[in-house]
Amino acid sequence: MSGFLKSSIGRKVAMALSAFFLMFFLIIHLAVNITSLFSPDLFNELSHFMGTNPLVQLALQPVLIFGVVFHFVMGFVLELKNRKAIGVKYAQNNGAANSTWMSRNMIISGVVVLAFILLHFIDFWIPELNVKYIHGDMSGLLPDGESYRYFEELQHKFVSPIRVGAYVIAFVLLGLHLAHGFTSAFQSMGATAGRKKTMQQIGKAYSVIIPLGFIIIALFHHFNH
Amino acid sequence: MNLTLKIWRQKDSNAKGQMVDYKVTDISEHMSFLEMMDVLNEQLVNTGEEPVAFDHDCREGICGMCSLYINGEAHGPDRGVTTCQLHMRMFKDGDTITIEPWRAAAFPVIKDLVVDRTSFERIQQAGGYISVNTSGNTQDANAIPISKHAADEAMDAATCIGCGACVATCKNSSAMLFVGAKVSQYALLPQGQVEATDRVMNMVKQMDLEGFGNCTNTGACEIECPKGISLENIARMNREFLKATIKG
Structure with a gap:
């Protein structure tokens, strides 16, 4: 396996596999969060299930964290190797003549998304770990002991316009990252599907719908808390 | 002017x-x-x-x-x-x-404007060939049935002239379009099957040793290639590489 990851194609395949997993996770994440727009109760129920189910917490969550860390570490490894391969830079280079901004700047959109994930971890994930595994409160209830805390915490987080602004910018960059990454992952896996018109359209739709969904959720709770 | x-x-x-x-x-x-x-x-x-x-x-x-x-x-x-x-x-x-x-x-x-492109030669030498016995009773290649579609695609890949525009254009100086074309021209034909596993493994290994970058699938190489070599050849090389890795 280490030999496979030492080859240029092996690394790209590994990037694509982790990307597929992360893209699948985004669909699940959005599906859960979108319920907060129309049913706080359903959002609370789903959040409690995801936050306390042993299979999700002990099996899927570690895989997800590994996937995120792997994708970023490998992204940086590839970037460093590519920079070394370039050597002297051109005095004049017209990249826009033959490729999209998104495809040439995956590292920029990727770093913004990474910064966002760190903020997101500080906002939601670390407090969750603190409540559940440090304080040992797995009830998911508010201090009144009557109702779930998830929806209220979500609304509270989106009060700050600065945080909402940061989320919106990060989601736009996520969209640009996905606009190239979705079909690129198929190509790296050797699948011709990524080059077909249908898959390109699905990729475009995915890269717009997923970030837009998260942006709508952030704005909705900002203006309706 | x-x-x-x-x-x-x-x-x-x-x-x-x-x-x-x-x-x-x-x-x-x-x-x-x-x-x-x-x-x-x-x-x-x-x-x-x-x-x-x-x-x-x-x-x-x-x-x-x-x-x-x-x-x-x-x-x-x-x-x-x-x-x-x-x-x-x-x-x-x-x-x-x-x-x-x-x-x-x-x-x-x-x-000045002259660069050393012998790294391409070394990649070719690592596996860009088929071994044919030329002892005097060599079979006529045209006697081997090949579908028109495969022959056309192999010919398209074989039109690569190895100029290096793909590397020069690539933001990562990746040689994957060149190597993809050279792997593809044999991968599509029956004559190329015998050495297929070694070919792709050795050519990719040499490509990495030469210090070429990784493919980001920007597609710039395909646009700038004077022979219109398709990115499809990179996908095929990736498939061949995965197949060869699994076969061992």
Whole structure:
């Protein structure tokens, strides 16, 4: 396996596999969060299930964290190797003549998304770990002991316009990252599907719908808390 | 037309190198880019200066020798042509044209606009061939049934002239379009199957050893390739590599 990851194609395949997993996770994440727009109760129920189910917490969550860390570490490894391969830079280079901004700047959109994930971890994930595994409160209830805390915490987080602004910018960059990454992952896996018109359209739709969904959720709770 | 040329001059592989400005006058729009370079060099020789070194051979777009990064694009602003096929009618009177060598760590500059592309040769030697017994009773290749579709696709891949525009264009200096084409031209044909596993593994290994970058699938190589080699060849190489890895 280490030999496979030492080859240029092996690394790209590994990037694509982790990307597929992360893209699948985004669909699940959005599906859960979108319920907060129309049913706080359903959002609370789903959040409690995801936050306390042993299979999700002990099996899927570690895989997800590994996937995120792997994708970023490998992204940086590839970037460093590519920079070394370039050597002297051109005095004049017209990249826009033959490729999209998104495809040439995956590292920029990727770093913004990474910064966002760190903020997101500080906002939601670390407090969750603190409540559940440090304080040992797995009830998911508010201090009144009557109702779930998830929806209220979500609304509270989106009060700050600065945080909402940061989320919106990060989601736009996520969209640009996905606009190239979705079909690129198929190509790296050797699948011709990524080059077909249908898959390109699905990729475009995915890269717009997923970030837009998260942006709508952030704005909705900002203006309706 | 009268032009200003900004050209990379570098005495040898160890020299630092810099962009130098030149003026050329009365250039016909019917000239090829290399003929314009010939005019410049005649001018330089007549004034006792060192002519600009650049690669060229057939001047018919077949040999893959000519290169040049012109105004920020490999083989210049035209599509589907090598620099020798690029005509001066693509430029306007009074234009300033920037001319640089291919840039990649694996393509070091030898002199001025000439780069060392022997890394491509070493990749080919690592597996870009089929072993055929030529003891006197060699089977006629045309006797082997091959579908029209596979033959056409293999021929498309085989039209790669190894000029290196893909590497020069790639933001990562990746050679995957070149290697993908060389792997594909055999992967599509029955003659290539016997050595398929070793071929892709050895060629990819050599490509990495030479210090080429990784593919980001920007598609720039396909656009700038003078022979229109498709990105599909990179996907095929990736499939061949995965197949070979699983087979071991």
